[in-house]
């Protein structure tokens with residue numbers, strides 16, 4: 001995916017952005033956080049038509065803050081379609097965060113920064129959700145394609161965040177530097193996970209308000225850099241909830257089970273739950289699975305039990321959320337403190 005993302009289309013996009021038709025004013029709005037997420041100002045919006053640019057057509061954005069929603073409304077001009085306004089329902093403007101909103105007549109969109117580009121589709125009703133990776137640039141450009149083939153561009157400015165460094169000792173050495181004999185197995189399992197996360201499904205389960213999948217103590221957070229037995233490893237992308245083996249794990253939202261593996265090398269008992277439009281939850285280190293591939297589950301339904309299978313030093317659930325291959329911070333998806 002990354003190779004594709006770094007290609008030609010990115011340069012094309014920069015040019016495209018430079019041709020933006022309308023300059024909009026800067027807004028400075030702060031909303032009440034719904035959880036640990038920081039709510040930040042939205043800025044520099046623009047709308048482009050496919051026609052040649054008319055730089056004299058300058059419009060201002062009117063921002064309306066409602067109780068928990070933000071509407072981006074282009075004030076009416078001859079060319080603007082008043083129905084084409086971006087409504088933000090929920091957002092966490094930080095690396096690992098996400099934006100959930102609505103744009104009438106939206107077909108698809110592309111989120112890009114200097115490193116990556118990722119495409120997404122809007123639902124038939126124009127709902128969308130996209131997120132930002134752990135090391136995302138702080139400037140993210142969203143370009144929406146509408147049904148009339150015009151595009152609407154909006155720039156999101158992320159607030160930077162620091163990640164924690166975790167030193168973990170006592171990890172079984174075979175899982176820190178796997179012998180050649182297990183590398184095939186690992187690559188097969190990674191392939192299965194990659195495919196599941198790239199799944200294109202049209203279920204709108206991702207629009208639900210998520211609930212905590214387990215109760216326990218937070219023992220690991222998104223983005224931290226782990227050092228196993230003194231060897232620096234890839235950053236940690238999950239939210240760890242520590243609780244005794246056998247503690248129930250429930251579905252945080254409706255979805256379809258796309259991976260149900262009792263014992264993967266790194267992740268042990270592993271479930272991937274597809275919530276639609278590229279959003280998936282991953283649950284790892286489980287001691288027991290209560291679902292199988294292809295099952296449809298409802299929010300709150302038992303899907304498995306906490307364990308310490310795979311590379312884990314003690315029983316905990318490691319819960320991850322992805323938007324396609326982009327890893328998001330699950331903490332932004334659930335009410336703060338709801339794990340207790």
Ligand SMILES: [Zn+2]
Nearest residue numbers: 220238240318
């Ligand atoms: Zn973990």
